[in-house]
Amino acid sequence: VKQTPVPELNPPTLVVTTEIEASKQQAAWAAVDRHILPHHIVIGIGSGSTVPYVVERIVAQGADVNKHRVFIPTGFQSKELIVAANLRLGDVDQYPVIDVTIDGADEVDRDLNAIKGGGACHLREKVLAEAADTFVPTNAEGPRSRDRLTHSFIIVADYRKNSEYLGTNWKAGVPVEVAPFAYAKVLQNLVLVGSQNPKLRMGKAKAGPVVSDNGNFIIDAPFSTEDLKDPLRILKLIKMLTGVVEVGLFCHMAEAAYFGNVDGSLTVR
Numbered sequence: 001v002k003q004t005p006v007p008e009l010n011p012p013t014l015v016v017t018t019e020i021e022a023s024k025q026q027a028a029w030a031a032v033d034r035h036i037l038p039h040h041i042v043i044g045i046g047s048g049s050t051v052p053y054v055v056e057r058i059v060a061q062g063a064d065v066n067k068h069r070v071f072i073p074t075g076f077q078s079k080e081l082i083v084a085a086n087l088r089l090g091d092v093d094q095y096p097v098i099d100v101t102i103d104g105a106d107e108v109d110r111d112l113n114a115i116k117g118g119g120a121c122h123l124r125e126k127v128l129a130e131a132a133d134t135f136v137p138t139n140a141e142g143p144r145s146r147d148r149l150t151h152s153f154i155i156v157a158d159y160r161k162n163s164e165y166l167g168t169n170w171k172a173g174v175p176v177e178v179a180p181f182a183y184a185k186v187l188q189n190l191v192l193v194g195s196q197n198p199k200l201r202m203g204k205a206k207a208g209p210v211v212s213d214n215g216n217f218i219i220d221a222p223f224s225t226e227d228l229k230d231p232l233r234i235l236k237l238i239k240m241l242t243g244v245v246e247v248g249l250f251c252h253m254a255e256a257a258y259f260g261n262v263d264g265s266l267t268v269r
């Protein structure tokens with residue numbers, strides 16, 4: 001009888017090789033420690049290079065707590081991570097209400113708006129961010145501090161993603177997922193709404209376009225930093241274009257962002 005190897009319940013801590021990796025791990029561990037609490041049962045797991053450290057830290061919380069939980073992936077990578085860590089996999093159609101979602105980002109501005117989709121997962125990432133709703137009562141001042149329904153959507157990243165304004169460090173453009181049939185028209189229309197030289201994202205060997213987990217194409221649409229000072233305006237303009245499935249601008253969605261710094265410190269916003 002062929003035996004299937006049983007995955008280790010507590011995989012060893014990932015080896016952290018560079019300062020950047022160390023800063024990702026620091027951000028991820030701190031976010032898990034502060035936001036994934038024992039009573040959280042349904043947890044969204046995002047995509048990107050910081051997310052393995054999120055899963056690593058969740059596994060370290062122990063099998064006793066994790067056996068009661070279900071983990072919802074934003075794509076193929078996070079699904080593999082969840083399965084490899086021997087955690088229970090679920091889907092957002094089974095669990096449309098999520099306690100907390102933790103995810104990476106390509107860039108985050110001072111108001112916690114983010115560009116996402118460098119890994120072409122932003123449609124599912126946005127659905128999981130939106131599914132993570134919590135009512136936060138507070139009397140403090142400020143636009144994000146009234147009693148409100150907020151998204152328990154936590155961003156983790158290294159210091160390179162922490163910007164004053166979007167488009168400062170991330171020059172590749174806003175990822176736009178499009179229906180394949182409509183991509184050429186959307187490319188034209190993106191120019192009309194102010195994008196400079198939008199391009200269909202090609203696979204590594206340039207053999208064909210990148211295809212998302214949903215079977216769609218991705219366009220990278222650069223905008224000026226000036227335009228991206230008002231990311232909600234750009235998001236609305238792009239969303240209006242016929243053929244666009246989802247835009248990698250996450251406006252007013254994140255509850256907090258954790259950035260590991262090169263000197264080993266942590267920035268929390």
Ligand code: 5RP
Pocket residue numbers: 046047048049050051103104105106115116117118119120121122125
């Ligand atoms: C994928 C994403 C990722 O979270 C984002 O691209 C960050 O990835 P990395 O940590 O690998 O730079 O939005 O669609």
